[in-house]
Amino acid sequence: MAAGLFGAAAMGTHSAISRLLLAHLTPTSMMTGNVTQLVIDTVDVLRGAADGATRERCIKFFWPLPGFAVGAILATFAYLAVGFAALAVPLVILLVLIALQPARLPA
Numbered sequence: 001m002a003a004g005l006f007g008a009a010a011m012g013t014h015s016a017i018s019r020l021l022l023a024h025l026t027p028t029s030m031m032t033g034n035v036t037q038l039v040i041d042t043v044d045v046l047r048g049a050a051d052g053a054t055r056e057r058c059i060k061f062f063w064p065l066p067g068f069a070v071g072a073i074l075a076t077f078a079y080l081a082v083g084f085a086a087l088a089v090p091l092v093i094l095l096v097l098i099a100l101q102p103a104r105l106p107a
Helices: 003-018 031-046 051-063 062-099
Strands: none
Touching: 031 051, 031 062, 051 062
């Protein structure tokens, strides 16, 4: 029960941060939406109905997709190699990123 609640809280936090604080970046909490948007924009570019903003959005939405795919493939091989302990890798990366983040005092 606790793991499910923590997972739901983490997903909600991720979604809120990507919408509120990282709106200038491609959202990573919903890859299906990213793929859909990329396909729509690519079709517009290919049929000549795209403006500059559409081309920029294509570039913005493209790069998270190969990153996601490579991460999923690497996670699969890590799980096959070491099992559930493979989850330690993203946790260590997250802890290092948190430690490197400069301290900010609330205003």
